[in-house]
Amino acid sequence: MSDLKPFDKITFEQYEALSEDIHIEIFEGIPYDMANPSQEHQTISMELSTTINNYIKKKHGSCRVFSAPFDVKLNDSPLTIVQPDLMVICDPKKLDGKRCNGAPDFIIEIVSPGNPADDYIRKLYYYKNAGVREYWIVDPRRRTITVNFFEQNILNIQYSFDATIKANIYDDLYIDFSEVDAMLN
Template sequence: MSGPVSVEAEKTHYTYADYLEWETDKRYELMDGEAYMMASPSVIHQRISMSLTVQFGSFLLGKPCEVFAAPLDVRLFPREDHSDDTVLQPDLFVVCDKTKLSKGSCDGAPDLVIEIVSPSNTVKEILKKFNYYLDAGVREYWIVDPDNKTVQVHILKDGHYVSGIYKTGAIPVSILPGLEIAITSFWEENPA
């Protein structure tokens, strides 16, 4: 993410209704009404995304939950009149309640969100998203850091995230019992 941008010079606060009106080939996220243009993903980012998508997708075949990859809007706090002002596009997310899926977005908290850190991501942005996901009730949230070859896993328990960091081995997916993601499966494909 490259920082806030002005889509309409006269506005400083945008809603999902505004967002739907933008005719652009660029991707944006809204955070508290501020528009952020998203940077194009790197090759390593896409390799990790594809590896995770395949692993989750294979496990979920024939099961009620479904995995999605960006770009797809996630409206964590949707309002019927589209006045909500936070719209994110996580790299991957899993939805088990299909009533949250509309034609163009996920309307409500996904069960699991995975963000792959890019050089353009700021600590402030990562913390902001962490808090959004916590407030919305995302049950499991991963932050994949290709530079440090780590995965932070945050599991929602009693209104707070319980966190751990993985560097090797397999990551058990708490919302999908029986699924473990081999962390080396995407590090080995991505030489530094």
């Protein structure tokens, strides 16, 4: 991570000056390395982003779908920048051409085997407090999807990979995870 020492706090200016091949997230000024996505991770991300994007296009919606690496600056002080695996942003004023400034409406994280607590605990806390409306945690190893719909205070509802799950921020978007699962075999 360039010349940063572990647990050194980083400023926004230092973050902006990092090489594009360095992938980190920052929580309260402290940088954390990100794991490289596996083939399974990429397959799930692609299937979900395609499904959500096709839905938005069909409905002529104004929301936009983005996938990592795309920065989301949740907070300036202390600096908190994340790169969710998948996000839906409905407020175009949050986009500045380089990142999303503020909370996306919908975030999906795909759990990496090396650090599942990051998605289940740390990011859950930050996303909820930043104003994310809905947050899903897709866990390929456990074959589960955990849905958190913060707007209605619905937390930690678990589904299996054979379920069809409603995206709560939309009236009629349902994602059939058996179709996603079929792409993994």
